Amino acid sequence: MLSRTSTKFFRKSLQIRYFSQLPLKVPIKLPNGLEYEQPTGLFINNKFVPSQQHKTFEVINPTTEEEICHVYEGREEDVDIAVNAADKAFSGDSWSRIDPFERGTALYRLAELIEKDKEVVASIESLDNGKAINSARGDVQLVINYLKSAAGFADKIDGRLINTGKTHFSYTKREPLGVCGQIIPWNFPLLMWAWKVAPALVTGNTVVLKTAESTPLSALYVSQFIPHAGVPPGVVNIVSGFGKIVGEAITAHPKVKKVAFTGSTATGKHIYQQAAASLKKVTLELGGKSPNIVFADADLTKAVQNIILGIYYNSGEVCCAGSRAYVEESVYDKFVEELKAAAENVKVGNPFDESTYQGAQTSQMQLDKILKYVNIGKGEGASLITGGERFGSKGYFVRPTIFGDVKENMRIVKEEIFGPVITITKFKTVDEVIDMANDSEYGLAAGIHTTNINNAIKVADRVKAGTVWINTYNDFHHNVPFGGFNASGLGREMGTEAIDNYTQVKAVRAAID
Structure with missing residues (x-):
């Protein structure tokens, strides 16, 4: 058996991985006495499923240095399944082509479902991340506010009519990109989940998102509300795992049309270079020394x-x-x-x-x-x-x-x-x-x-x-948009500027007889 010192060393270096028949939900009692069921599976096609290899990794409580639970660890094959589900959802009639107002309604319902459970959600965030409970409550309120705000953009994403004279009728329209790969950090797990998912969904895209390996719990928990909000299967997919495996697989996947990343500048540069090979659209929210x-x-x-x-x-x-x-x-x-x-x-x-x-x-x-x-x-x-x-x-x-x-x-x-x-x-x-x-x-x-x-x-x-x-x-x-200059990144989160990150402009010019 490993000593406590040895166990801490392995946890620090790679987070111990196991092959397991882990249940897809496990009961957890929070330090404030609240109890809930924590999803542990990957979230694909609106269901929690085990990873293909049934491999898991442990999640550590930074306050006590003790294990909270295990969650399933995704690998390349899991990313492929999730991307195919997202691609099918985008290509069909169920999401990208529906009335935009319906997308906004679903996003607003998602905010309401989180709001009804916000104390549990905030407590999960504190447990997993270590942040003060009052800070976590503030994060969750920002999540709710942003989802509701983004929902209001759904039927207001317009093009423009261009006056090019009497011989032609010219206009532009904004269209979604397709499958969006998203990689979020561990410092604001749920807030970054919202900042990534909301603008992608409201513009008609579909998502494959990787949680941070040290803080996957809150994103998995709120994902169970997605089908209840009216979001169809395959639109949002969550693959927990490690950056060098899941992050790389998302960034390199040929069906992923855009990558959004929040994290270190060094990793952001790597993602930018990798995405450039297939000319993916990229947004990066990186480091700072403000x-x-x-x-x-x-x-x-x-x-x-x-x-x-x-x-x-x-x-x-x-x-x-x-x-x-x-x-x-x-x-x-x-x-x-x-x-x-x-x-x-x-x-x-x-x-x-x-x-x-x-x-x-x-x-x-x-x-x-x-x-x-x-x-x-x-x-x-x-x-x-x-x-x-x-x-x-x-x-x-x-x-x-x-x-x-x-x-x-x-x-x-x-x-x-x-x-x-x-x-x-x-x-x-x-x-x-x-x-x-x-x-x-x-x-x-x-x-x-x-x-x-x-x-x-x-x-x-x-x-x-x-x-x-x-x-x-x-x-x-x-x-209010948020993002950086120089080595702090590309693109913006929140505000109307975030919508630009998830749409592309099509120009239409028709000759008039």
Whole structure:
């Protein structure tokens, strides 16, 4: 029998895989006392099914480091079955060609079904991911809001009439792409599921989606509502599994016409290159190292709370986290003092404690990565103002961490840590802070804190970022597009811009006798 140390090593390196006759649903009792049936199979043709090889992998609770359950692991042959089901659903009359209003109605029903069960859904998210229950509830509400919002676009996806003179009748129309492959991350499992599935479905496409191997539970759970919402078989298919197998198979499949991916920039580049071989349409929402700028005229108390939200929300596992703070020199010392006090007041611990703000990191691997960067920062000569160590002896917890006295060429300033670690730099002029803010390969988001709205708009115009928050941070809305510049990705999530990712334009020009 493996020792506990050996077991943890294998879990960290590959998540132990078994051949199993696992039931397609298993009972789970959540830490808050709620009980539910967790689907464990692949979701294909509106049914949960075992994988072809009957291979499974374990899902770990990041709070306790113990196994939650096993789920079936998809392989290449499972992806092929799912893609064929999606292709059949798209080619028939049941989805892409029906009245668009019916698609919107089905998506709205799906939102309502999730809403009726939202406390269980949020609890699954906390259990699987480690995030604080209040953060999980916020995620689920965003999911519901976005599904309802996207449903409203269904019968409003129009082309245009083009005046080309009296000899021709010319117009355009938007058409769906076909089977869309979607690969989602582990930091916001259900929210990313919604951001991918909703625009694909409302535009008439069909989906084959891979969940993150460390957090598959919430997506599998809500998928059971899909047939009850009126979505036909084959329209949405979920294949749990590992990126190098399932992700590769989805990206390379000849019947997949578009790939959407959220995750690291390195993996995004690989997917982009692989998809290019068959000229698939690609959208990528990738990494970030976002600047959060505080001017001397800002309301410092509010700015501190926005910085806290920007870096410690969701345990810092946020692609757009405000991980680089730039503070005007005249208020730097006071700001650092207030931020240190606020960070040390952040409650870290059990995600199901209603007062917890920062839950667990999602995996041992992520915990190790964060602590490695803490050591790198110390080695580079940065001052550790607070935190920088593991919290508790069980679970993947890290104390909120602040580094000062940093230089712009330090790795902790340049590289994405993806955890509750922030660096603070002082600046004197607007030009100086703009140069530092833009000195990054990324360009996902930025924050500006000032009471001078003219200055805020001028700085927002000059910062190279897909989203700029002014006197707020991590402030998402279902109608506001989200996506990055540069190495932070291609395309946009949410808003009307997301619809563009899942449609193609056909021009029709008819000669008039």
